[in-house]
Amino acid sequence: MIDALDQLFAYQFMQNAFLAGTTAAVLAGIVGYFVVLRGEAFAGHTLAIVGFPGAAGAILFGLPQLLGLAVLCTASGLGIGVLGRGAVRDRHAESAAIGTIQAFMLGLGFLFVSLYKGLLEGVYSILFGTFLGVTSAQVLLLLAIAVVALAALALIGRPLLYLSVDEPAAAAAGVPVRVLSIGFLVVLGLAIASTALITGALLVFALLVMPAAAANQLVARPGLAMLVSVGLGLIIVWSGLTISYFSDLPIGFLVTGIGFVIYAIARMARQLRGA
């Protein structure tokens, strides 16, 4: 056991991967709780897809990958927040527009990757995650992003919770609905950028939605649910990294697979308790 742990942390890249994974799991676990509560899973999906050209573009132009992710994800969070609440809401036109933007963004990411010579490695690690090659500089940047995002969330947390549970009542009580909603989407962009570094752009739900959805099945109190969500996220990312290190299984498959099993167990536990 001790030998195995020694082996696991013998290399710098594995230490970095654990630090990055832990940071991402904490941030995504808390932000994910609000995502599930507010039913904004599709906004999360869209922001994550936008992260793909962000990361690919950054690599192509020789910038830090995490920076590209963070800039594009927060910018589109802002964009969705500002544009998303137009005067007239036509849901069908809106979903067609989101589909159009998603497809274009994925295409753009593919263009960047193919302009950059390392075609295959690039596509797979950006889309489906990797634990190799997380640098110490990236870990520091990630920590800084997480601190900023969590501080912002701590600031808006209480009114946001109120707003998410009962929007009309919150608005009547003078909570600034629009500013908070947009602010949350920006924080969501930061959380997705951080998560995408480990899980890949297409699999951020493994840390963003799965732990929070499972926590939501188990406990009702918001503060406790956030804690449980973070705990489950840590289990997912730590066991995923460990198994991936000792076997040949890809990290993207492991985190989503473990996340799904945890979610399924939580659902069953709730149903058993209800019966």
Next chain:
Amino acid sequence: MDVMFAHEFMRNALLASTGIALAAGVAGYFLVLRGQVFAADALSHVAFTGGVAALAFGVNEFFGLLVATVLAAVLLNSLSVASRAGDVEIGVFFALILGLGVLFISIYVSGHSTSNSTGGAGVLFGSVFGISAGQARTAVFVSIGAVVCLLVIARPLLFASVDSAAAAAQGIRVGVLGGAFLLVVAVVASEAVQVTGALLILGLMATPAAVARNLTTRPYAGMALSAGIALVATWSGLTLSYLVPTLPPSFAMMAVLFGLYLISTGILAMQKERS
């Protein structure tokens, strides 16, 4: 131009894209009308996993795609009838499916020499210039079949899409019709993977329809326009990519589609201002 058509790969690509664009344009029109863009998004994720599973286990690729998308269509249809699954459930399901796709990619890559591992990227982003004459013929036949099916059910499907309750009262079997429609979408999607790749199917289906709906409200005109726009986008995408080889064909198609979408949104806004 003569030079372009002199290449057999180009003729195959154009032939296959023509059929698939027509089918995707018509099917997409109904998808947007029925508010099922996200169902198509789900199908495209499943198509990716089905495609790489077929590669990993050495089954015919189209067969793997078809089985996966048809199964997903049946599942989606029964889910939406039984209980409207929420964002979070769909998101968890998406992530799991994509995670499985990553597992199949790693099985495929480790089973082959690295020289042959471009197959996975083809499934993700299309390999239209690699279509053989036989595949192009199959694509045309399948697409013609899909368009004929859609035209046969077009009248009742339009009715059911616009006002499901009234259609049911008139004796139209709305559930069966919706299921049949999703099956056709599944078949079209699994053919479209060759042209756009699994991740960009949504662009070829949703965007032409979104453009058409910006320009006309008449259903049959919209359907024809949607098919025409899909055709224009695939042809000009292929030509662009032929003239500028650094542009991947699927990106070029998405770029043309996105441009057309922006223009049509502008036209719609101007019309609204004038009236």
